[in-house]
Amino acid sequence: MNQPHARIVILGGGPGGYEAALVAAQVGAQVTVVDSDGLGGACVLTDCVPSKTLIATSTTMSVVNGAEDLGIRVGADPAGGAPARGAVSGRASAVRAGRSHASADAPRLYARVKALAQAQSADVAKRLAAEGVETITGRGGLGGPDAVIVDGQRIQADAVLIATGAMPRVLPGAEPDGERILNWRQLYDLPELPPELIVVGSGVTGAEFASAYQALGSQVTLVSSRERVLPHEDADAAMVLEDVFRRRGMMVLSRSRAAAVKRTRDGVVVTLEGGRTVRGSHCLLTVGMEPATRNLGLEEAGVTLDGRGFVEVDRVSRTTARGVYAAGDCTGVMMLASVAAMQGRIAMWHTLGEAVQPIRLDHVAATIFTDPEIATVGVTANAVESGAEDAVAVKLPLATNARAKMQGFRDGFVKLFARRGTGIVLGGVVVAPRASELILGVSLAVEQSLTVDQMAHTFAVYPSLSGSLTEAARRLMLPASGRR
Numbered sequence: 001m002n003q004p005h006a007r008i009v010i011l012g013g014g015p016g017g018y019e020a021a022l023v024a025a026q027v028g029a030q031v032t033v034v035d036s037d038g039l040g041g042a043c044v045l046t047d048c049v050p051s052k053t054l055i056a057t058s059t060t061m062s063v064v065n066g067a068e069d070l071g072i073r074v075g076a077d078p079a080g081g082a083p084a085r086g087a088v089s090g091r092a093s094a095v096r097a098g099r100s101h102a103s104a105d106a107p108r109l110y111a112r113v114k115a116l117a118q119a120q121s122a123d124v125a126k127r128l129a130a131e132g133v134e135t136i137t138g139r140g141g142l143g144g145p146d147a148v149i150v151d152g153q154r155i156q157a158d159a160v161l162i163a164t165g166a167m168p169r170v171l172p173g174a175e176p177d178g179e180r181i182l183n184w185r186q187l188y189d190l191p192e193l194p195p196e197l198i199v200v201g202s203g204v205t206g207a208e209f210a211s212a213y214q215a216l217g218s219q220v221t222l223v224s225s226r227e228r229v230l231p232h233e234d235a236d237a238a239m240v241l242e243d244v245f246r247r248r249g250m251m252v253l254s255r256s257r258a259a260a261v262k263r264t265r266d267g268v269v270v271t272l273e274g275g276r277t278v279r280g281s282h283c284l285l286t287v288g289m290e291p292a293t294r295n296l297g298l299e300e301a302g303v304t305l306d307g308r309g310f311v312e313v314d315r316v317s318r319t320t321a322r323g324v325y326a327a328g329d330c331t332g333v334m335m336l337a338s339v340a341a342m343q344g345r346i347a348m349w350h351t352l353g354e355a356v357q358p359i360r361l362d363h364v365a366a367t368i369f370t371d372p373e374i375a376t377v378g379v380t381a382n383a384v385e386s387g388a389e390d391a392v393a394v395k396l397p398l399a400t401n402a403r404a405k406m407q408g409f410r411d412g413f414v415k416l417f418a419r420r421g422t423g424i425v426l427g428g429v430v431v432a433p434r435a436s437e438l439i440l441g442v443s444l445a446v447e448q449s450l451t452v453d454q455m456a457h458t459f460a461v462y463p464s465l466s467g468s469l470t471e472a473a474r475r476l477m478l479p480a481s482g483r484r
Contacts, residue, residue, distance in 0.1 A: 006352060009148045009155050011140050012163035014041020015337040016328030018124050020161050020344030025131040027352050033133055034140035034150050040121040042165050043337050046185040049120050053113045055208060055369045058215035062371050064102040069408050104216045110188045142297040145321040159323045159351040162311055163344060166289040166329035174261035174285055180268050181261050181283050184209060194218050194282035198270050200258045201286035202229040204368050209284055210250060211370040220250045221278055225257040234381055234429045237374045244411050291330045315358030317347035339364055365443045367436035372412045375439035378427020378446040379417050391417045391426050394475045396468050398432050403463040409433055414468040418476045423451040432465055441469050452476040
């Protein structure tokens with residue numbers, strides 16, 4: 001039954017919370033968002049928006065450093081000129097290429113990062129206010145399955161959404177101090193760019209920051225406990241990225257697990273298992289996330305947590321407590337802003353009696369914002385190679401694409417997977433600049449069960465990077481005699 005006047009209380013103002021609030025308000029519910037850190041949550045204020053702003057600057061630095069390859073003469077540094085305050089020149093690139101003179105101004109860069117995050121948070125607040133959503137600043141918890149308590153105030157609710165997010169995991173023996181030993185939320189308060197940055201952890205977050213700071217001019221050492229970077233991603237994509245990292249001067253330490261991080265007089269020393277040490281000016285820890293679910297009264301209200309403390313939910317975001325839903329990083333379900341937002345929307349549609357489809361995680365597109373970017377959707381190469389999916393694949397190197405040649409892009413590829421016999425597109429991988437934009441074509445094909453024939457008959461602009469998608473589809477087309 002439709003419940004347009006239901007009282008909805010949401011704990012957390014990140015994407016899972018504020019997107020849910022907008023949906024519920026538009027349906028006609030009375031909505032209250034309780035948030036202690038600022039609307040937009042960690043995604044907007046400390047994680048996704050700031051990091052991608054930093055990465056946008058680093059990408060521009062890479063373009064500048066490669067300008068002479070495109071026939072653009074980069075001016076020399078003025079004789080005796082001093083770098084900007086807090087700056088690190090693109091010296092690693094300069095040494096390799098012998099010509100880069102760009103430098104990053106840390107105070108201006110970090111000020112821009114934080115200003116954009118605050119502006120985005122303000123936009124979220126305005127949107128919620130325009131939809132009539134009440135916001136309460138404070139830390140809330142459950143007072144049973146049908147109530148939230150905020151600073152002693154009890155708010156009754158017809159439904160509650162838990163969207164409290166997650167926090168950077170702390171590695172025992174490497175506790176952040178905010179000055180030399182850092183988690184990624186502390187980077188933007190530094191007075192300078194780290195001259196010699198040691199990044200511990202080679203997952204998505206570690207790879208993104210390693211890529212960004214190397215481009216900005218830091219000398220980066222990436223400590224990976226696995227055999228390669230991005231161990232959970234497409235192996236071909238990870239190998240391309242690791243090759244790019246090494247060519248650009250990054251030191252990648254494979255099969256090296258950090259045991260401890262200590263400050264020295266003017267830097268840090270990272271001790272690896274086995275006793276080897278690595279020295280640098282700063283250390284960035286990217287060793288995973290822990291759910292922000294403690295001391296919220298969840299288990300007392302009947303909400304089940306898994307062994308790591310994440311909230312267990314079903315495909316329509318329900319917890320084990322009647323009327324209590326959860327969305328976002330606190331659930332541990334594909335920690336992406338897009339997934340958090342969809343979980344929150346689905347929760348509201350479900351509790352308010354609207355038509356809803358359970359979340360389809362196999363259709364989620366994801367991007368790693370390194371240089372080049374890595375974007376994926378649908379089935380994986382592992383599933384195809386193991387026989388779990390009866391599919392055929394094709395991989396086209398980006399170096400053969402005319403537009404890529406024009407823009408000086410050499411590293412990357414387009415990979416498509418299609419079901420054997422029917423040609424239905426099951427997924428793909430794009431490794432390229434702006435792969436986050438290019439993957440949309442593959443996502444549409446996966447979501448709508450399009451065939452490679454339909455993709456192949458779609459006009460692509462020439463020259464364009466997206467032309468590689470249609471070319472890959474043409475290569476997967478079966479002749480009429482081969483159809484089953």
